[in-house]
Amino acid sequence: MHGQDRDRTARRRERIGIAAAAVLVTASVFALHVVARTSGTALAAFPFATTLVLVCGAPGSPPSSSRAIVGGHMICGVVALCGHHLWPNSELATAGMVGFALALMMALRCFHPPAGITPLIAAQFHPDWSFLFWPVLTGAVLAALLARCLEAMGLFRRSVDSTPPPAASPSPPKPDASRSQN
Numbered sequence: 799m800h801g802q803d804r805d806r807t808a809r810r811r812e813r814i815g816i817a818a819a820a821v822l823v824t825a826s827v828f829a830l831h832v833v834a835r836t837s838g839t840a841l842a843a844f845p846f847a848t849t850l851v852l853v854c855g856a857p858g859s860p861p862s863s864s865r866a867i868v869g870g871h872m873i874c875g876v877v878a879l880c881g882h883h884l885w886p887n888s889e890l891a892t893a894g895m896v897g898f899a900l901a902l903m904m905a906l907r908c909f910h911p912p913a914g915i916t917p918l919i920a921a922q923f924h925p926d927w928s929f930l931f932w933p934v935l936t937g938a939v940l941a942a943l944l945a946r947c948l949e950a951m952g953l954f955r956r957s958v959d960s961t962p963p964p965a966a967s968p969s970p971p972k973p974d975a976s977r978s979q980n
Contacts (some may be wrong), residue, residue, distance in 0.1 A: 819948075823854040826944065830937075839933055842919055845871065846937040848912035853941055857948040861910050864942040866903075870910025871938035874899040875930045878920035892921040913938075 827847050834843035849871070853862050860866060881895040895917035903909045916934070923929075 819854040866910040869908025870913035874913040874916035875934040878917040
């Protein structure tokens, strides 16, 4: 009977977490949209909208770690700005920047998929270096703070919780008493 109560409690907690994630992502993306529109950087809101969906849907996943969110967005922002200042704006150059940014995110253990769109936004928006601070750094830090708050609330099932626990390590074999007598 106690197992059924725990299952019901777990299901109710999961439903509350899902509802809270939906409400939080709705409120966060709406606020992001309003701020982006009023600041004149509407295109820059796209990577953060997808970051917020990831953060609210899987706050404990590796791509939702603070290191991945902030590092991934900053890496993609720097690559985008440097690339667009060094090479003429072209589809090939932009695609190469996305690939290079991906390689850097993976090499530096800052893999955050939503950040990968930043070079495409920079190609269309042609931002100056202040783009790294607003919206990239500001948005990434706020998204990382939201992720940590959601994780601390404990309403959200961590995506890593769905993996089975590691098998118990076998105990070392006991010495054979018949062999140890000389």
